[in-house]
Each structure stands twice: as structure tokens, then as C-alpha cells.
Amino acid sequence: MDSAQLARGSFFILPLFLLGLMVIPGSRLVKVVLSIIAAFVITWLLATSLNAGVFTYVASFSTMAMIYAILSLGLNSQWGMSGHVNFGIAAFFSIGAFTSALVTTTMPEGVLASYSAQAFGLGMPYLVGILVAGIVSAILGWLVAIPVLRLRADFLAIATLGIAEIIRLIFQNERWLANGPQPLRGIPQPWLCLVKQPNCSWEPQWLVDWLSPLGARDYSFVNFLIVAVLLAVIYLLLERISNSPWGRMQRAIRDEEQSAAMSGKAVTYFRIQSFVIGSFIMGVGGAIYASYMVAIDYSHFLPLYATFIIWVMLMLGGSGNNKGAILGAFVIWFVWTGTETMIDWLAPALRLISDDLPSRGAYLRWMLVAVMLGAIVLFRPQGILKERKRVSDFMPRAKAGK
Amino acid sequence: MTTDNSTIATGDEPPAQERVSREGATGNSRWPLYIAIIAIFVLFWVFGAINGKSTTTMLNLTVEGIMLGGILALGSVGLTLVYGVLKFSNFAHGDMMTIGAFVAFALMQVLPGYEAIGSFSFGWGLLLAMILAAPVVAALSLGVDFALFRPLRRRGASVVLLTMASLAAMFFLRSIIYLIWGADYHFYYQGRANPAMQLPFGITIQADKLFILVLALLMVGLVWVLLERTRMGKAMRATANNPDLAQVRGINTERVIQWTWIIAGSLAALGGVMYGLASQVRPEMGFVLLLPLFAGTILGGIGSPVGAFIGAMIIGVAFQLSSAFIDPTYGPGVAFMLMILVLIVRPMGLFTMGGD
Amino acid sequence: MPLLEVNGITAGYGDSEILRDVSMTVEAGEIVSIIGPNGAGKSTLMKSVFGLLHPKTGSIRFDGHDITHREPYQIVELGMCYVPQVANVFTELTVEENLEMGAFLLREASLEDRKARIYDLFPRLKERRRQRAGKMSGGERQMVAMGAALMLDPKLVLMDEPSAGLSPVMVSMIFERIAEINRNDGPAMLIVEQNAKLSLAMSSRGYVLAAGENRFEGTGPGLLNDPEVGRLYLGG
Numbered sequence: 003m004d005s006a007q008l009a010r011g012s013f014f015i016l017p018l019f020l021l022g023l024m025v026i027p028g029s030r031l032v033k034v035v036l037s038i039i040a041a042f043v044i045t046w047l048l049a050t051s052l053n054a055g056v057f058t059y060v061a062s063f064s065t066m067a068m069i070y071a072i073l074s075l076g077l078n079s080q081w082g083m084s085g086h087v088n089f090g091i092a093a094f095f096s097i098g099a100f101t102s103a104l105v106t107t108t109m110p111e112g113v114l115a116s117y118s119a120q121a122f123g124l125g126m127p128y129l130v131g132i133l134v135a136g137i138v139s140a141i142l143g144w145l146v147a148i149p150v151l152r153l154r155a156d157f158l159a160i161a162t163l164g165i166a167e168i169i170r171l172i173f174q175n176e177r178w179l180a181n182g183p184q185p186l187r188g189i190p191q192p193w194l195c196l197v198k199q200p201n202c203s204w205e206p207q208w209l210v211d212w213l214s215p216l217g218a219r220d221y222s223f224v225n226f227l228i229v230a231v232l233l234a235v236i237y238l239l240l241e242r243i244s245n246s247p248w249g250r251m252q253r254a255i256r257d258e259e260q261s262a263a264m265s266g267k268a269v270t271y272f273r274i275q276s277f278v279i280g281s282f283i284m285g286v287g288g289a290i291y292a293s294y295m296v297a298i299d300y301s302h303f304l305p306l307y308a309t310f311i312i313w314v315m316l317m318l319g320g321s322g323n324n325k326g327a328i329l330g331a332f333v334i335w336f337v338w339t340g341t342e343t344m345i346d347w348l349a350p351a352l353r354l355i356s357d358d359l360p361s362r363g364a365y366l367r368w369m370l371v372a373v374m375l376g377a378i379v380l381f382r383p384q385g386i387l388k389e390r391k392r393v394s395d396f397m398p399r400a401k402a403g404k
Numbered sequence: 405m406t407t408d409n410s411t412i413a414t415g416d417e418p419p420a421q422e423r424v425s426r427e428g429a430t431g432n433s434r435w436p437l438y439i440a441i442i443a444i445f446v447l448f449w450v451f452g453a454i455n456g457k458s459t460t461t462m463l464n465l466t467v468e469g470i471m472l473g474g475i476l477a478l479g480s481v482g483l484t485l486v487y488g489v490l491k492f493s494n495f496a497h498g499d500m501m502t503i504g505a506f507v508a509f510a511l512m513q514v515l516p517g518y519e520a521i522g523s524f525s526f527g528w529g530l531l532l533a534m535i536l537a538a539p540v541v542a543a544l545s546l547g548v549d550f551a552l553f554r555p556l557r558r559r560g561a562s563v564v565l566l567t568m569a570s571l572a573a574m575f576f577l578r579s580i581i582y583l584i585w586g587a588d589y590h591f592y593y594q595g596r597a598n599p600a601m602q603l604p605f606g607i608t609i610q611a612d613k614l615f616i617l618v619l620a621l622l623m624v625g626l627v628w629v630l631l632e633r634t635r636m637g638k639a640m641r642a643t644a645n646n647p648d649l650a651q652v653r654g655i656n657t658e659r660v661i662q663w664t665w666i667i668a669g670s671l672a673a674l675g676g677v678m679y680g681l682a683s684q685v686r687p688e689m690g691f692v693l694l695l696p697l698f699a700g701t702i703l704g705g706i707g708s709p710v711g712a713f714i715g716a717m718i719i720g721v722a723f724q725l726s727s728a729f730i731d732p733t734y735g736p737g738v739a740f741m742l743m744i745l746v747l748i749v750r751p752m753g754l755f756t757m758g759g760d
Numbered sequence: 761m762p763l764l765e766v767n768g769i770t771a772g773y774g775d776s777e778i779l780r781d782v783s784m785t786v787e788a789g790e791i792v793s794i795i796g797p798n799g800a801g802k803s804t805l806m807k808s809v810f811g812l813l814h815p816k817t818g819s820i821r822f823d824g825h826d827i828t829h830r831e832p833y834q835i836v837e838l839g840m841c842y843v844p845q846v847a848n849v850f851t852e853l854t855v856e857e858n859l860e861m862g863a864f865l866l867r868e869a870s871l872e873d874r875k876a877r878i879y880d881l882f883p884r885l886k887e888r889r890r891q892r893a894g895k896m897s898g899g900e901r902q903m904v905a906m907g908a909a910l911m912l913d914p915k916l917v918l919m920d921e922p923s924a925g926l927s928p929v930m931v932s933m934i935f936e937r938i939a940e941i942n943r944n945d946g947p948a949m950l951i952v953e954q955n956a957k958l959s960l961a962m963s964s965r966g967y968v969l970a971a972g973e974n975r976f977e978g979t980g981p982g983l984l985n986d987p988e989v990g991r992l993y994l995g996g
Contacts, residue, residue: 087564089495089571149748156493156567157747160698163495164740167695175733305691310575313568362586368579375572376552379565635864638853642861645852652810652844653908654836654865 004049006215010057011049013223015041017064017230024237024325058219061226063339064332068226068233069291071331074315075233075240075324076283082322082389083244084276085256087155090162092308093146093169094139094281098288099298100173100180101138102131103189106293110188120186121179128192132232132289139285140278142169147277152270166309174300185299189292196224229290233328236283240324243279252276253322306368311338314371317378322389329387334371341367437750441718444742445725452728460606465724471613473700473720474620475682478675479693480700480712481627482668488644488707489664490553492566496573497672498690498697503577504541504673505680505689506585508533512592523611525598526681534677541676542669548573549665554658574691581687590685616678623671624713631709636663644707695736696723699743705753714754718742761824763788763916763948764809764840769818771808778804779972781818786916791942791949793980795956795993796969802952803845805969806920809950810842811835823915837865841909845920845952848905851894855885855904858893862908871911878907881937899930906934910941917941919951923958931955935962956994960984968993 022037048057073095080086088094109115109123126134142165150161173180180186195202198218201210216223243249255269292298302308311334319330345352345363352359378385452462483497508530512518517528552569600608631637643650643660650657679689700719704711719739726738746753762785772778778801786792794802807813809820811832819828827835832842841862850858859878863871879886882903888896893904902922909917922938923931939962942949953959960966963980968989976989983989 085564087567149744153747153751155564157702157751159495159564159567160493160695160702161740161744161747164695164698164736164743168734168737168740171733171737175731306575310571313571317568358586359583362583365579365582368575368582372572372574372576372579376569376576379561379569379572380552380555383561383565635860635867638857638860639864642850642853642857645850646847648812649844649847649850650861651812651832652836652842653861654833654912655861656833 006220007049007052007054007057009213009216010054010061010220010223011045012212013061013227014045014048016227018044020230020234058222061222063335065222065226065229065294067332067335068229068328069287069294070312070315070335071328072233072236072287072290073284073312074319074327074331075236076280076287077312077316078280078321078324078327079240079243079283080277080280081316082324082327083249083252083256084273085155086151086273086277086280087159088162088277088280089159089309089313090146090164090166091284091312092303092305093162093166094143094284095288095291095308096166096169096173096300096303097142098135098139098285099292099302100186100288101285102135102289103186103292103298104180105134106131106190107186107188118184118187119177119181128190128293131293132286135289135292136282136285139288140282143278143281144274147274151273151277152266163305163309166303166305170300170303173303181299183299185297187297189296189298191221191225191293191296192228193224194218194221197221225294229294232286232290236286237324237328240283244324248275310375311371314375314378316385317375317383318385320385320387320389321383323385323387326385326387326389330385333386334374337374338367338371341370434750434754437746437754440745440749441742444722444745448722448725448728452725455729457728462725462728463605464607464609465728466721467607467609468613469721469724470717471609471616471682471720472723473717474613474617475675475679476693476696476700476716476720477620477624477713478671478678479697480704480716481624481709482671482675483697484701484704484707484709484712485627485640485644485664486668487701489640489661490557490566491647492563492570493698494573494668495567495570495694496548496577497668498692498694499574499577499581500541500545500669500672500690501676501679501693502581502687502690503544504534504537504676505685506581506676507540507673508537508677509585509590509592509680509685511536518593520593520596523599523601524615525593525596525610525612530592530677530681534674537677538670538673541673542666544577545665545669545672546662548577549661554661557661578687578691585687587687590680592681592685612681616682619674619678620713623674624709627667627671627709630667636660640664692736695743696720696739699739699746702743702751703746703753705755708753708755711753711755762786763823764950765821766805766809767819767821769805769808769815769820771804771813771815771818773813777816777972779808779815782969782972782974783818784967784974784977786948786950788915789942789945789948790964791938791951791962791980793956793959793963793966794950794952794969795954795960795966795983796975797993798954800969801972802969803920804972806842806918806950806952810840810918833865836912839912839915840918841912841914841916842918843902843905843909843920843922845924849893849896849901849908851892853893854890855893855896856889858904858908859885859889859911862911865912874911874913878910881910881941882907898925899927899934902926902930902934903937906937906941910947914947916948916950919949921952921954923953923955931958935959938962957984 018041019037022040023033026033026036052060073091077088077091080088104120104122105124105126106128107123108125109120110118146161146165150158174183176182193202196205196213197216197220251272255272315330315334316327318334319328320326345366349360349363352363449462479497479501483494486494511533512529515529515532517532519527521527552573553566556566556569598610598612600610602608631641639650639655639660640663643655643657647657676690679693696719700716701712703718704713704715719742722738722742723735726735764786766782766784768781768783770777770780782805794805796802804813808815811827811830814829819826821827822835822840823838825838827838850861853861856875859875860871863874884900885903885907888900893901896904922934926934935958938949941947951959960980960983966978966980966983967974968976968983976983976986978986
């Protein structure tokens, strides 16, 4: 048994255990026991059956899917819980990413300063970056929500689409802010020292020994573990919120069940709160993404990747259901990355239609995702996993009143 | 089995309550909005002067803005009609314009009439291609409606689901554009000079842009006549105003919806071609216009074609005037700010139609 | 054969059943009232007859055609018109345009004769024909709505609460007009009314609905004088 593979695998145990807790039914004890067993068994299977390259790919694929899951959870607390139509996820995603990048990096010095510009670089720790990213994004959400949320649902869609475009234009053009059209590089990766010399100062000797077969290129596993824990924390918090009286109130307002009993002002206030919470989570997602990518620029936040695909994830997984949001993120990210390879295979067939088509194969994926969203809206607007304890569907009740 | 009385009451007469509350909301005055718009123009003009722009420059920017307004109007009039009759924001509208521009581009390659007419930069070929692109885009939007929006309508889907479907349509249409034409920029007339004409007060303007304005005026006039004078036009207004009553009066509302798409699609094609002529033809061109289009539509009052025309003009002028003192890339941002201002001051816009 | 024949229909929204096994008929040229307490399903019956709501069971025949599953615009074509209780005019259209929309199904170039007849019936509308209907009073709107429904020369007019929200003077004026329209080979009328006494007084027959079911039926005067109907549904 390869000690490097086992060391890699050890990063999978906790995430798999958490996943087990989430999906295995039964009493608490059964859950915990089965989850522990499953986590170890699956980890062992992965570590023995996969080679290092594929194993690394699984880790980094899952990390990206989990980042999308966080964004999807953020959207769920806006759309699923309160019915807000946010077509500008990219705005909150990107402002979170750039904020945390600015908070965690240090100002470029020496030669670097001549070709990389940024407004400031505070060199703060990872978690501070995440928190500040969430707060800045929440403030943006609050600013957008105030004028628009009391109006029709599709005005919010228009306004958020607009804010996303403007924020992207700012990051694209303002070089002083975050290096403009050039990537902002060198975003720190937390706990890189686990797999890279020198070792972390807090690291006990047994851990140093255990991880000694790993090198910097195995960082994906460390990041995978960190993102999994963050996702679990966000999921638990959202489940708490959604089952609280506050969450029930949100759903009641969404379904227009108690709005008559409340003043319009209070309703708007409640609706703004859930929008701000969603914005916060999206900002956190952005921060995690920035550190995962190490270098980011405006082109990462085009509407397709940063808004549209997240909608497809949530709608497929199940609006109003946090598990659905996570499931949808994994499924769509799998389809999205999987079809890339598929289109490469299809290249000869595509060439028969037109010589240009193989080079444009990527756009077939656009089309596929667009068709998927259309089909979901048409045939299964509630998604794979239905909302629990749902009072009413998003579909109005049989055109009442007509 | 007994039936709950309150359920029946909701089933029988909810419109009464809705109507009262909506009508109450329209009591708002238009004046704050007028004043805000005038103040913004004055402010923009002053900012321009502070940035050392001469009056002639500002005047020229205003004229340019009116021309841009013409392009926007071709889009926003269709957008507002769709909104009025179908009651949702069609996010795919910008991409319908893009498709129009590309279809005309493709048609021009096979059509004669490349030589320029008079002082315009375009020839008969472009006009012909534009006229042929209109039914293509109209047919395409009918197709999207048939496959996507109609089934949703039939099952009484909410506005948000329809809006989301239009987002799917937007990405679908754009993927088609990318698949057929790729990501490159194209010009209708590569490298052809388009000299500006001299007008009084130091205004210089290209003949093409005058054409755009005249076309926009003509089309908006046509739409107005159609809505006010023809049977189908009146039925469209009636359906926008009160779709249930329209059915009661024997109006086939599905037919009305089809005509709405035909008009909106055709106008979008014309707008796309004109935008392509004024700048270049590229896959993201319509998406760039989407925000100004919505801004113009909301400013004018959703559902009102005349309002959409005036709203588009205001947005166009504000867009160009702002370039005197901020980076023109932020034009959409200016449009956005104006839109937010309208939503704060008077969400129903300058004119209102529909929404009973 | 009756002009309209409703045979044991059950109807409602979604899973709820508001009407259960309701039957009724209207003969050509007669005025029939449907009365009953709030929530008895009177408006639902109207909507089912007019195709705005399709019954789950039972059938509806009109003028020799089975219209159970037809759409409103097809039913209008057969000669039935409907005056809804609320939102019964196009507020953004002028009075004249509202009348024209009443005759939307006619492809005639000129509707002048038909409009002139409506203006004779409601002279007030002629004065205001260029005015937007949304700017008119409740009574005037009711006239516009009735006028639009009469543009097609229908065989049957359904009226949902024509007196709702009107002043007493306006109510008696509207009922006079209904009687006038019905006279001299005019259309049959099916009226749902809260103001049951007034409406039964001018009806040839009436039906009492309660909790979604047929409860009583009889001639207009007969129901008016029926002590039990009086006690339960006519307020003493």
C-alpha cells in the first residue's frame, strides 16, 4: 500500500463522513456509525483503486463543485427561501473573490509592483478574507435590495443583471483597483505548509511524518478538506435558519400566505434580510474560489459561468432544498466538465457538418445547459429534490381566481 | 365533502382587491421624474464643461445620443410590447437583435447591392438583407414562444418562471450565434469610409445615423398606427390591459401573442442591423444593449410603445453625454443608474399602459 | 329544446370542488336569475358556462352545440356574451374601442350601426365615447361592459352581479335597461345577483344555489313568495 495515496486519502475521510451524515437516513447513532464506516471504506477504495493523477482530479473536481454548491446555497436562500430572482450572482461572487484577494494578499513589491497594481493588500489570514468578502458582498446586496425589492420580482432580475455587468466592467477597467484586465495573482492558499516546506508551525510531528510523502502539487487535497468543512458549516447554518421561525416566515411571505397579516414595510424588511444573507454566502463562495484559483480576473465572472450555470444547478437540484442545491451543483459541474471530453470525441462528426464547428464545440455545452434549464422550467420546476414541508409550489395554485 | 367558504370567495373574486390596490398606486405624480431627468441632463452638461468639453462637443454628443436612442428604441418598443401583452421581462430580446444582425450579415454575402447609396455607407443589399432578416427573427421568436413560453402560459406559470425561461432562451440563442458564426467581430462594410456631414451649430453627423433615426421614427410611428387604428392592434392593447376580459370578448389571445412576437421580432431584427451598422456585428452586441433597453423600457413606462421610444431617447442621450466626463465603457452603468432612479422615484415610468 | 342546458356539472379550482352536480336551463328570450348566499358558487357556475373554467364532470349545451370543453372565444362565436362582475372594461381603451372589442369576432369594416344601437340604449356613452373607460364611474363602466357584450347581437347574455357597487339610482337604471334589452325578441339573460329581490322580480324563472348545489327552483314570482326562500335567502 502506497503511503502517499493513504496520506492523500486521509483528506477524504472527514468530508465523506460529513456527506454520510447528510444523506444516510435513520437515528443519530446509526447515522454516525454508518458514516464512519462508509467514510473509511470509500476512502480506502479510492486510495487503492485510483492512481495519483485521477485521485488529484477527483479532489479538485469536487472542490470546484463544492464552491459552486456554496454559490448555489447562497442562491437558494434568496430564490428558494424567499423567491428573489437574482440574475446577477456574478456581482456578489466576483466582489467576494476580489475583496478576499485584496484582503489576503500583500502589496506587490519590487519588480512585481511595476506590472501588477492593486488598491491595497492587507496580508490578512484566510478566514478574515472570507469574512470580509461576505460582509462586502452583503452590503452590496443590501444596496441593491433597498430600491428594488419592494417592486415586481422581475425588476430585481433586471437590476441584479445590471449590477453584475457594472461590477465586471469596473474590475475589467480599473487597473489601480485589482490589476484591471490582467489577472490578480498570488492569492494565498491556506495551510499550504501542510504539503510544502517549511512545515506549518502548529503542525505536530506525527502529522509532519504522515504527510511527508506529499508535495506542493498535492495541495488540492488540503483545499478539498478546507472547502468541504466550510460547505458543511454553511449548510448547517442554512438548515438552522431555514427551520427557524424566521425561515418559516420567509416562506410564508414568499407564498403570500401571511403577507396580509403583516405591514408592507415589515414584509420588505424580511425580504431584504434573506437577500442579504444570500449575498453574504455568495461573497464567501467568491473568497473560497479566489484562493482555489490563486489568480483571478474579470473574465472568470462572465454571466455564463458565474450566474447562469448556478441557476441551472439550483433549479435542477431543487429550489428551496439545501441538499438539492448541493446535489445540483455536483451534477451540473459533472455534466459541464464531462461534456468537454465528449465534445472532443465528437470533433470528427462535427467536422462533417462544418469545418469551423469543432473549434466552436464549447458552445454546444452552452446550448446543452440552456436546453436543460428550459426543460427543468417546463417539466420539473421543483427540481430533483422537492422542498420539504412545502406549503405551496412555485406554480400558482391552478390559476386561482381566473 | 364541504367546501370552505373562504376558498370559494378567493376563487370567485380576488381581482376586485387587486385592482383597487394597483389603481391606488398610480396616483403618483410624474413631475419628480421629469425634474430628475432634466436635472441629470443639466448636470451632465455641466460635468462636461468642467472637463473642458466645448458646447459644440456636447451638442454633438447629444445628437449622437439621439441616434443611439433610435437603435435602442427599435429594441425597447418590441420589449415593451412583449412585456405588456405577455407580462414578463424577456431577457432574450437583446439576443434576438444579435440574431437579426447576423442573419442580415449572412444574407448580404449572397445579395447584390454592395455599392454605397449617396452619402450613406451602405448599399441596397443591406436594406434588403434587413427586410429579409425581420421575418427570420420573427419566426424564431414564434418558435421559442411555441416551444417554451406557450406551454408555461398554458399551465399558468408564474412571472418568475417565464422570466427564467427567457434567461434560458437568451443563452440558447447566443449559443446558436456562436456555433454558426463564431466569436469574431464582423463589419457589414469592412473599411468603408462613412464621412460626416456638416450641419449648423457645428454639428457633424454621419448620414447612416440620420437614417437610423428616421427608420426608428418610422417604425415607432407604424407601431403606433397599428395599435391605435387596426383591429389587431386594439386587440393587443386590450389583451395587455386585461387578458381575462380579452378572452371574454372573444379575442383569441394566442393569436394576439403571436402578432406581438412577430412585431417585436421584426423590430429587434431592424434594431440589430442598425446597431451592427453603427458599430460592428459581434455575438455579445445584443447583451450589451440589454441593460439600456430595460432602462429605456422602464423609464418610458412598461407596456407603452411611445414611452419606450422616449425612454430609449433619454437613455441614449444620457449614455453619450456621460462619455464627456467618464470612461464611455461605463455607459451601461449610466443607463443602470437612471433605471434605478426611475424605480425609486416613479416605478411605473413616464407613461403607463396595461396592468389593470 | 332549451337555449342553454347545464347537466349535472361539478367544477372547481385545482382539487377543490365548488359546484357539485348543478343543473339548470335557460329558454330563448327569458330572464333567469341565480341567487344564493356568498360563496354558493354562483360566479363559478357563470365561468363554467362561459368556458373560463372547464367542468370536471357533466355537460353544457348551448344552441344545439356541446360547449363543455370549448374556449371562450369559440363560445362567443356561437352567440353567448358575458359581463363579468369586476374588471369588466378595458380601462386603457376608450369607450368606443371597448365597444369595438365587443365585436372583435366580426370582421366587418364598419361597426357604426351596431355602435349607434348601443348609444341609443345608453346615450351617456355616446357623449363620452372618446374617454378612457378607466376614468369613468362604476355605473358608466357597467354600461360600457353591457354595451360591449351586446355588440354581437348575442342569443344569451350572462351578467355577473350587475348591481355590485352601484348607487341605488344606478341600480334601478341598470335593471330597467336589462328589461328593455330583453324585450322585443332581445337576448335571453342569465343573471347572478346579490340583490335577489330586484332580480327575481323581473325574472321569468330563478334558481337558488347553496353550498355549490341546486337548492330551489321556480318562477321568479314563485320564489319571491316562497316563505322558506324568503327566510333563508331574501333576508326575511
